[in-house]
Amino acid sequence: MDLDLSPDQKLFVEATRDFIDKTMPLTAVRELAKRDQGFERSWWDRGAELGWAALLIPEESGGGSVSGEGLLDLAVLAEELGRTVAPAPLLATNTVIAGLLAATDGPDHSAELEQLAAGELIGTWAVYEPGSGFTPLSPGLTANRKGETYVLDGVKDRVEVADQADLLLVTATTDEGPTQFLVPAATDGVTVTPTWSLDLVRRFGEVRFDGVEVGVDAVVGRPGAAADAVERQLQVAVVLQTAETVGAIFRVFEFTVQWAFDRYTFGRPLASYQALKHRFADMKTWAEGSAAISLAAARAVQAGSPEAATLVSSAKSYVGAKAPQIVQDCVQMHGGIGVTWEHDLHLYLRRVTVNRAMYGTPEEHRRRIADLISAEKEIA
Amino acid sequence: MSQATAAPVTTGPDGMETVESFRLRARAWLAENMPRLPEATDDVAPEGDDDAAWVRARELQRTLWDGGFAGICYPKQYGGLGLSEAHQHAFTEESLPYEMPLLLNVPTLSICAPVILDMGTEEQKLEHLPKVLRGDEVLVQFLSEPSGGSDLAGLITRADRDGDVFRINGAKTWSTSAYAADFGLCLTRTDATVPKHRGLTMFLIPTKAPGITMRRITQVNGSTEFCEEFFDDLVVPASSVVGEVNGGWTVGSRQLFHERTAVGGGSPYVSGQGARSAGTAKLDLAELARETGQGDDPRVKELVGEAYAQEKVQEALIGRIVSAVEKGQFPGPSASIIRLFHAETDQQHVDYEVAIAGSAAVTGPAGQRSAGYAGQHYLMRQGASLGGGSTEMARNIISERILGMPREHAADRDVPFNEVKRGR
Known part of the structure; x- marks a missing residue:
């Protein structure tokens, strides 16, 4: 909900909206809900042709942005996808891309980058582990050096698009400290098991690593020095996630306001009742606040601002918590129809609830903010 | 007159001084001319009660005027600098470590003087605005x-x-x-x-x-x-x-617009930023958590982080709304959004002050520094949703004038005022 999009970005939004309207209306999302996989590869291929996995990548490496600020373009795109709760590994793949681009002081991964950008490969960040919250820098999964290889042992869960991902960006512990590996999902010893998901089309899975051997060239960046790339991945993931959530709540709010005008009770529209008007005013205020902080965070990450970390977590703290509240209120405004399968509201409620939970809950990000500001104080 | 010594003026293509040049000049001038903020004191005098504080505010405003930094967004012909909001914002950021005439911000500089500027006669503007900017007149x-x-x-x-x-x-x-x-x-x-x-x-x-x-x-x-x-x-x-x-309603409406913008925190006409006195300044929740031995309590950290985030949202929201109203992307009544958000933010903060301070908010040794303010702040909690127009009115405005929902029934609409029923 950037109010100051460039002319090129506006064209990009129109083209995206047009493509989504034609290929992924809500009826198509409902169809996909019945399938084993949350989306079709051919659809992602078309998205990739439109540049959906290329925006973060510099032109000389086979990418290209719309505005020169690829993350902002990507956030605009995420917002559009949020408006129709579309599937797509947009966040998953671009988070991997961001990690690869942030750690260029290690083995060369430019071939994989190119394939990700072209949509030939889908990537995802394997970061969560069973029984733990979002603690990216203290993985239990181990990678032990053995000659020119590393042997990975452990389990990752809540891995987005695990069933369709070709490349896993795995955050692991080595003797040198936290280290990331780029592991093809087809590697021997990697077992992917789909898990259930609240979202109908955004699927997750568990990935087991049983003595998985990868070459030292699978390391991303330098061994033991994953912290900066992990922070970058976290920031990009949360920026795309909050942008998508903002797209979802603006759409829900639009059709709920329309409903309030159209629905009559006691001979007057719902929109004429002060008790309801005031709730709409609150929702409008929260939605604008969500749009504002989500954009502020995206801009800070794009600019590499020192405030990026706290702004990203502020965005997650606020949007993550407020979005489900807005959608629940919109369910209330709809009445009983709002809790039926037939109505589209639940598609949105599912998505914003998943987005609340993943890549750190609002509560986890609030604790992170408290740690970040106390660390700042110690330095100062 | 004490002009900044080193920093030169650089102008942009429009002939206006660039924001960066203005910022550097302001930084140098502030360091040389404005007093640094004193450390927090144990003084719990409520804001604005002290006549000496008003004399002081007028003096500080006069210092700004003499240094050429008063009325950054006011037109030059009325004593201002005729610069942009970006200049004002830069100055405010630079001014944070210094004692500023904050008492004059509301309503003098951010509500009343802008109304005179927008709606007054040329004589009224020439008569009052320079005096206001000099610190000679409080409104x-x-x-x-x-x-x-x-x-x-x-x-x-x-x-x-x-x-x-x-x-x-x-x-x-x-x-x-x-x-x-x-x-x-x-x-x-x-x-x-x-x-x-x-x-x-x-x-x-x-x-x-x-x-x-x-x-x-x-x-x-x-x-x-x-x-x-x-x-x-x-x-x-x-x-x-x-x-x-x-035609007073036209003037009053303009005044209410400036009031909502000022209360929401989006006025370009202020000198500096912050609470008017130590007694009303928000407590630093992280500091309060440490002071009360809860710096490592995860639940307290969540409150600290949530309130911090809320303030960041408020900053971003003010920027978004003020810019959108200025560019005509949003209607003027959108100022009510930041007015409403201000109340939410303030009240959440006060609630968390009380939650973290615990019993220290209600009793403790005399002259206790920060925790004791929490209880005082809590007593005035609703001030944030009353002062500057109630949040109920803000919600009416947002739903009716932004979302276009039907207006509340008014028994006095189109009725001659002397025939309208009134309470006793």
């Missing part, structure tokens, strides 16, 4: 009345024409720091035979004239910042009308 709003606050247009203070003058009779209340002010914008009824919005007139009146009796209102936290005034045949010349006779 106040005479809007609310004892008979009602939200229904502003239903006010009953009358101004009757008597030859070349008007005679004002009635009462006003909730006028912030009126006792320290020199002039007030006073909205009155000049015609009771027409519907309420059409019979109002705004006057700019002296506050210390015969015919005005002022009383200070004591609030629950002990502050006597607000006043009420009784007008008993106050005589003012016709030249003190702001806008048109019976």
